[in-house]
Amino acid sequence: MPAPDSALGGYDPRAGRSERHERRPALIPLPGLLRSLLTEHLDPGYAAAAAARETSGQSRRTIADRAWQAVAAVLIAVVFAAAVAQARATAPGVNAAQQVLAASVRSAEGTTDRLTQRRDELATQSDSIQRRQLRDDTAGRDLLSKLDALSLAAATTAVIGPGLSVTVTDPGVGRDLSDVSKQRVAGSRQIILDRDLQLTVNSLWASGAEAISVGGVRMGPNVTIRQAGGAILVDNHPISSPYTILAVGPPGEMRDTFDRSSGLQRLRLLEVSYGVGVSVSTGDGLSLPASAVREIKFAKQIGR
Template sequence: MSEPFFALSGYDSRRGRGSHEAGRPQTFAVPSLLRSLLSEHLDPGYAAAAARRDQQPPGTAAGGRAAGWAWEALAALLIATVFAVAVAQARSVEPGVRDAQQVLAANVRSAESTTGNLTDKRDTLTDRVYDLRRHRLADDAEGQRLLAGLDKLSLEGASASVTGPGLLVTVTDPGIGRNLSDASKQRVSGSQQIILDRDLQLVVNSLWASGAEAISVGDVRIGPNVTIRQAGGAILVDNKPISSPYSVRAIGPPAELRDAFDRTPGLYRLRLLEMSYGVGVRVDGRSGPDLVLPAGAVRDIRYAKQIGAS
């Protein structure tokens, strides 16, 4: 160690030595900083606090502890009072909330019933129009050509029901289970739902690419202006909620449709979900007129027009 280092510690190696002792071996004492670290184990602040406590009158410490206990008791009483008021308020508004929920549920059931009745009436009228149209146009060659064109347009526009062979793809969401409690098993943070709207979208697009002539998801026909989207924990097809198991029906040649669908990204996605999350996937070929697809909703198509244009 150099001499400046010992100078900082207050140690002088030549102190008390004569000139005749200059050649003797020198003994290096422990510097004051290291000596204090080895000998003084208590921080000076603790020692000062203990000294101040010893200088206080005998009853001061007990009074301080009593004051601390009093403040703690007051804080606990205040918290208990707040919780009691919150519980009382929740109990007072609970009947009103329950009544409001019952009214809303009754309104929803009434609206669903009305929508179902109107849908049945629309389907009945659509079938009558379809029968009358075929009866009036099937007598001559021109009418038959017109019927063939209308049938093609109605198939593309999903405006008429379809019956025939095809594929039935059934996808079952595993739901809440032991293995899904882990956050790594959640495809959406905070949700236990595995099958999402984009999965069904990919399956439908893969069936179209495989040669399907008509497709329905659940009991909803897929046609123009029909969307499959996520709304919270529900999947809406044309704004109608569907639930697991999700059935996707496709009209087309079963063998060719199955071979083509086996090589599509839609089935690859389902198999990956099956291995990773336990999703149930089943693909069945149906021969004969086993699959019945309902008619879709027909909407008026509106076009934008420049203001002032004829």
């Protein structure tokens, strides 16, 4: 490259640059005005005004929000105070109403018990008079024997005799029953259910029982065992643990058959899985009460 003419005031732009720097492309600086036009789209004055409006708006919103929060807190406090005052004002009336209802229930239960006892006494007197009249001749005695057989099947007469006694005890509230895996029914700690007692009773019938009672209630044609919430009802009478099932019949034969029955197998499974208490024993002189006599309004003969 020709040397510059220093006399003409020229200079060599590559002076003092190495060969490596000489091969680099030349950088053309971007003017400040063009840079600001490409990057800053808003005039600084407008930006400052927008920032000022945003700051003042936030302060106003903050004051308004705090005011609404205070008003809401006052309203909630007023509502709670009114609810507490109303509860305190109505509490004596509610307690009095509960006491009246409880007294009415107890009175009704007492009246029902007295009427039931009176009914049983009258039924016993009627049966005694009927039996005295029928014992006088041969036809009457034959009719009396047939009535006794029908009364036994209908569970309308008390029974005393040997048989089996089955006692099932609920484990109650245990530390491990809070586990979901230990809950036989979701959300409930009850282990023994109506279907367990139903299967046990049916197994005793199949084992040769002549009369059965559950929780002191005689099982008959119209008597049911069902679940009502957390209670078990036998003929609409609530029973609780321990559940005692008495079966009158030949003890030895009943025990042999019942030990192989599905009812006892289920009880044993509950005993192993949930800790249910199961006790089976033979006894003499088991006493079973008579079942309530119900009026039959419709009947149909089957099987003939």
